[in-house]
Amino acid sequence: MSYEKGSGMSVVIALGGNALGNTPQEQLELVENTAVHIVDMVSEGINVVVSHGNGPQVGMISNAFSEASEHDDAIPEMPFPECGAMSEGYIGYQLSQSILGELKRRSILRSTACIITQTVVYPEDPAFQHPTKPVGPFLAEEEAKKRAAEDGMTYAEDSGRGWRMMVASPRPQRIVELDAIRDLMDDGYIVIAAGGGGVPVFAYDDSYHGVAAVIDKDRTSAKLAADFKADMLVILTAVEKVAINFGKPDQIDLDHMTIAEARGYIEQGQFAPGSMLPKVQACLEYLDQHPTGTALITSLDHAAEGLKGETGTRITVS
Numbered sequence: 651m652s653y654e655k656g657s658g659m660s661v662v663i664a665l666g667g668n669a670l671g672n673t674p675q676e677q678l679e680l681v682e683n684t685a686v687h688i689v690d691m692v693s694e695g696i697n698v699v700v701s702h703g704n705g706p707q708v709g710m711i712s713n714a715f716s717e718a719s720e721h722d723d724a725i726p727e728m729p730f731p732e733c734g735a736m737s738e739g740y741i742g743y744q745l746s747q748s749i750l751g752e753l754k755r756r757s758i759l760r761s762t763a764c765i766i767t768q769t770v771v772y773p774e775d776p777a778f779q780h781p782t783k784p785v786g787p788f789l790a791e792e793e794a795k796k797r798a799a800e801d802g803m804t805y806a807e808d809s810g811r812g813w814r815m816m817v818a819s820p821r822p823q824r825i826v827e828l829d830a831i832r833d834l835m836d837d838g839y840i841v842i843a844a845g846g847g848g849v850p851v852f853a854y855d856d857s858y859h860g861v862a863a864v865i866d867k868d869r870t871s872a873k874l875a876a877d878f879k880a881d882m883l884v885i886l887t888a889v890e891k892v893a894i895n896f897g898k899p900d901q902i903d904l905d906h907m908t909i910a911e912a913r914g915y916i917e918q919g920q921f922a923p924g925s926m927l928p929k930v931q932a933c934l935e936y937l938d939q940h941p942t943g944t945a946l947i948t949s950l951d952h953a954a955e956g957l958k959g960e961t962g963t964r965i966t967v968s
Contacts, residue, residue, distance in 0.1 A: 660835060660880040661691065661957065664871035664932075665702040666887040669950050670741065677707075678744055683950075685748035688840070690954040692753070692760060697835050699880070700745065701871045704846030707737040708864075709785055716787045730785065730817065731849050731860025738766050738845035745842050753840075763839040768826040768858055769848030769865055769873075775820035783819050783864045788812030803862065818863045822847065822870045825877065826858060832878045844870045868932035876939035883936045883945045884956065885929045890949045892930065892963040894920045904963045909937055912965055933965045941967045 669684045670677050691698055708730075715728035728736075742764035749762050781804045789797070794805035794813035804816045825831070831843045847865030851858040868885055875883040891903040894915055907915070912930055921927040926947075933945035948962030956962030 659695070659882070660697045660699070660878070661882045661884055662699045662701065662871050662875035662880045663688070663691075663953070664868050664883070664885045665700065666885075666950070669886065670702060670707070673710075674740070674744075677741070678748075681744050681748045682751075684745070685752040687950050687953050688749055689752040689756060689758065691957060692840060693756060693758060694954070694957070696957065697838070699831060699835055699841045699843055699874065701844040701867055701874065702741055702745070702842070702846070703867045704734065704737040704741060705864075707741060708733050708846060711736050712785055713787045729860065730815075730862040731851070734846055734849045734860075734864075735766055738849070739764070741845055742766075742842045749840055761839055763834045763841050765827050765831055765834070765841060765843040767831075767844045767848040768851045768860075769822045769844070769870055770824040770826060770853050770858070771820040771850045771861065771863065771865065772823055773852055775818070777818040777820040778863075781816040781818045783817045784808045784814040785817055785862075785864065788814055815862075819866060820850065820863055822865050822873045824853075825870070825874055826851070828874070828877055831874070835878075844874050866928055866932070868929050869935060872932040872936035873939075875943065876936050879940055879943070881943060882957070883933060883943065884953060885932060885945070885947045886950045886953055887926070887929060887947060888949060890952050890961055892921075892926060892947050894918075896920070896922070896926075907963060907965045908968050909934055909965070930965070937965065937967055 670680055688698060688700060711733040712730060718725045719727045746762040746764050753760055788811055791813050798805045805813050806816050808814045825848060831841050834841045847867040847870040850861045850863040850865055852861055872883055893901050893903045895901045912934060921930050929947055936945055937943060945965040946956050946962050948956040952961045
């Protein structure tokens with residue numbers, strides 16, 4: 651069967667955590683709503699690649715295996731890279747299922763493709779010297795130190811709730827499956843890829859080797875969009891527009907920022923670390939590599955209107 655193709659405009663969409671849930675059941679309900687908005691874009695003839703976060707999901711999988719292995723020696727602990735791949739698989743499955751259903755309801759002859767994505771990172775990345783991302787179960791201090799001696803991983807106290815394994819958050823350097831993602835998109839598929847930033851891997855000995863780390867999914871989405879020169883990078887979050895003086899009486903919602911203006915706001919501390927700051931930084935990384943592109947930050951509910959220039963915050967070179 652041959653499928654319809656888009657108009658040629660290519661968009662990488664990075665779904666925020668509000669588009670997914672914390673459990674498989676909650677997630678299934680939320681992705682049905684997410685699919686409606688994605689297919690709104692597809693119905694305009696746009697070629698779409700969808701990426702997504704996986705923070706709660708990969709933690710849930712890692713915790714489940716850790717807990718089970720403590721009570722049953724026959725159940726092994728699951729390496730963290732494999733947990734990341736599992737999360738990519740089941741999130742992609744649910745997104746694909748919901749998108750396919752919405753396409754069928756609208757009689758749109760397009761299909762989906764889910765790609766378990768690997769992202770190359772460098773062993774010399776400074777992030778590996780300072781692991782900061784807590785993952786896995788909470789442990790007593792004695793147990794954490796015992797595990798550290800056994801597996802060589804870093805464990806640290808997490809917000810007074812117990813000790814947890816800490817992993818690095820290195821920069822994405824290369825997306826292994828880039829050509830497959832691009833070819834599928836060009837053939838008209840809605841591609842779901844780079845989930846959770848992709849599974850981090852080292853490249854050596856003519857092969858790839860998984861590493862316990864977490865890559866920021868917005869940065870990988872920016873890298874993906876820049877590498878195949880997507881017309882637009884769309885980062886979806888909980889708010890319709892980026893704002894300065896956020897939450898204050900003089901808050902200003904921004905329709906547009908140049909790179910220079912965005913960097914100026916960053917220097918002023920306008921964007922919160924762990925919230926809007928990494929999203930704006932990801933947009934700047936995309937534009938630095940692909941200056942003719944356009945970055946858009948908006949909410950899921952306003953994504954289709956944002957692509958038309960009717961809302962959201964657009965970031966361009968000038």
